[in-house]
Amino acid sequence: MLPDFNQTVPIDQIGVEERVARFRTRSIKKESKLFALKLALRMVDLTTLEGMDSPGKVRQLCYKALYPHKIDPDIPRVAAICVYPNRVRLAVEILKGSGIHVASVATSFPSGMGTMESRIDEVKYAVDEGADEIDMVISRWAFLKGDYSYVFDEIAMIKEACGPAHLKVILETGELETYENVRKASDIAMYAGADFIKTSTGKISPAATMPVTLVMLYAIRDYYLKTGNKIGMKPAGGIRDAKTALHYLAMVKETLGADWLDPDLFRFGASSLANDLLMQIIKQKTGHYQSPDYFSIG
Amino acid sequence: MSNRLNVLKTCKLYIGGKFSRSESEHYFQAFDKKQKLLANLCRASRKDLRNAIQAARKVQADWGGRTAYNRGQILYRMAEMMEGRRDQFIAELECAAVSRRRAENETDAAIDRLVHYAGWTDKYSALFSSVNPVASPHFNFSIPEPTGVVGIAAPDDYPLVGLISLIAPVIAGGNTCVVLSSEKYGSVACTLAEVIHSSDVPGGVVNVLTGFRADLVPPLATHMDVNAVLSAADDPEQKKNIQENAHINVKRVHLYDGTDWMKDESQSPYYIMDFQEIKTTWHPVGT
């Protein structure tokens, strides 16, 4: 049974932000830190989404995904590479057999302002090229004017176009502004068929924040409590350092529990985060603070 | 001189907006300043006190919840009614206690005092409220609210202006009260009760008991449904009784000693604030 999306789930902004402040006081040390750093690295969607993404740049990023660090073979790989549709084929070729997923943004990323036909075609193209994850954007204009069924229907149509590929629905929370909007968009996305809900394109500031992510985790939790289905979460953009990533993980652990501490249900959309995680992992292992000079850029 | 037999006044207790005799049917005699019998007054019992407190409690939320404007109008109405009975008050004061001139002065001061507090009802809150700049994203404000039910022991000097000076700030602030009148000048209190009765003050807001304060102060001080006690009665034993018993339900206690109620300095919003509680409310500021 579908909820009435015209009903608003009340959320208190300050309460959410205070809860997040508590997660930020979690002090993660020693073995638990190493475990979390590795887990976070396994959750990274290594991303490049620029107009200047040449094949060479994407190739470089894929190699980084395959060989994250020169000396330590114990270091895990990231979850996925995230690129534009016209670079999917290249990424798939390089990453074949590695277990690293290839995700592609589609649906007139980042604005979503294309025609429905062109957006669906773009999804089909990306899937045909070999992407097994599609990151779509919702029509924020429709959401903000209150046309929730438009948003619901577009997600349902895109989901259908995805076929076997997993669908991540980008809400672009920076444009929705309020947590109540974020919650409502999350609910619409999940009920319309999203496998993951994702905060941001990375093109709008603010991108992912912990409070926005917490609101979405609450939505995922309610959806699970009601339906028994587990939806994934992907904060994207703005998460640059390992310490922040660990606080996100503490938030996931204490909100949704151990089941979501898994790349199948939680991802970080990021580019520079991976190297900071690597540096921290090496620091934990060697005891020495690290320099970026020793870590390959993506 | 007419040989018409004059009609004597019957003084009753004033409880819950009704005039009634003491349930005990006890009475006592009040004398004028020449020791001539003035009136028979009801001698309120502990049960009368209990009934009066119940009546005060019953209407407190309504009275405290009225608009400040409305309370101000009602207090001003009281002043109007007193002005209409000015001559009666002067005559009663003169007969019972003081010189003509003093009686006039006291009556005028009492009426003016009432007007003074009528004007405060919608102003003290603005003076003693605050919006507090807390160091977090919250809107935080503090406002005075009435303490509740107040027991008042009236002074023997200044039978009228003393009485008004105690009652007016208490009810201006939204409290209800039970007044133990002066033993000597109970008849003045009775006449004041008639004024209150005829001036839109809801029944139960002011309850007036005549009788012996020594009978009534101990059960008042120990009554668990009285929030505050105010005494201006010059009786060390009774004050001691209040001091020793008020703590059983943490009553607020105010003892006014030796105040010259005729003076303008004996009125201020701080008398209202003696029977106010400060309530602070927090709310997040967000979207």
Place this chain on the structure above:
Amino acid sequence: MSEKEVITRQSLRFDELWTYDPAPESPDYVKIEEQYNLFIDGKFQEPASGRYFETINPANEKLLSRVARADKSDLDMAVAAARKAYDGIWSRMPAKERGKYIYRIARLLQERAREFAILESMDTGKPIRESRDIDIPIVIAHFFYYAGWADKLKYAFPGVDPRPLGVAGQIIPWNFPLLMAAWKIAPALATGNTVVIKPASSTPLTLLRLGELIRDAGLPAGVVNIVTGPGEIGSAIANHPGIDKIAFTGSTEIGRTIQEASLRTGKKYTLELGGKAANIVFDDAPVEEAVEGIVNGIFFNQGHVCCAGSRLLVQEGVADELVHKLKMRMETLILGDPLDKNTDIGAINSKGQLDSILGYLTEGVDNGQQIYQTKCELPEKGYWCRPTLVENVSQSHRIVQEEVFGPVLTIQTFRTPAEAVSLANNSPYGLSGGVWTDKGSKIFKVGKGIRAGVIWANTFNKFDPTSPFGGYKESGMGREGGIHGLLPYLELS
């Protein structure tokens, strides 16, 4: 089956796969003396009796230090020193100079905040997160706030000329030892009074360290005097003829005796006493934040909080969902070493307090109440109580009426706003109350209806030096904090 019933069927696994390693603050950061003397007239002095009592760490039952046991003659000396300082220096000093001394205390505290936080957690058992992020920062803020009032008192109360009272006697509880001391010392000094203060016998260490800091700040001798000792010293303060004003924070039971003594001896007094606050959650509330507010309301400082939201009143339509989410949230609370930065629930302050809390729970079981506790393990040493919910309670049960002062929340349901308000007010206490609803007009209506001195709407257990705090009814009288917090230390004329 309605949607709301379905929501409680699924559960989550919180304590698996990844748990946080210990992250303790180092107790070695703080040097604790073997023995502490009384702080009188600017000097630490041995007690007349030569006797000392022990203060322990309730988290491991280890001895922390031995503290002087004051008797009446020590108190007389302290009062005399305070009187002399009042007459000779403090009441004559230009107000702005007084203010600067208080600013200096605030700054010195800021510099040594970590040390005070660790010591507070060791002596009380409260989590370091709270002493570090809440207690000590608010202590500092309080001194800063009242320092600024010292030379502005004539603007505080219209139409009158405020004057100090003289010597203030102050009695402090064990739940927020330094914070309650700051709430009392800061306004007393700002208004020009001098102080004789007594900490609770189980938690004297941070106040004694504040005494050292005050001495180091160069405050004139005798302006602040600290007497440590048993409860009788508190009673002696309340009865002392040389003291003009009493400020007491503690139980209503003791508060009554303090009021009686103050009235009898003609002192001004303020009382911050017990509470049994209702935390009212309506069905249109932001549920997740309400859960968080409930947790902060009752499990903050192990529930050793006079304004704790110890009675949850939840509207029937949202009760199942709310309680289910509350239980999930409680599973994530980390109980243990107070010095661990991840600890949410520390130790119960004393053996006596633990026994008292457990007594309520035992009685609850006997009365057919349904008791829910989280599954966390308890350390072997020390005094501990798991976060606890008590359902199936009636308004007449002792656990609903009395202040348990522990991490124990009772749950009752209601149907309408009027019913919620009448349940909330059905108590001799009136310190605080909580209201959770998305509807603004309902907040004002219900907030006005609750007879209590602090209303937290869509939040709970927030404190700030600018914000007046104090009770209605048997929760006390007078306010601490804000402009209203000056009044108890001033004579107006």
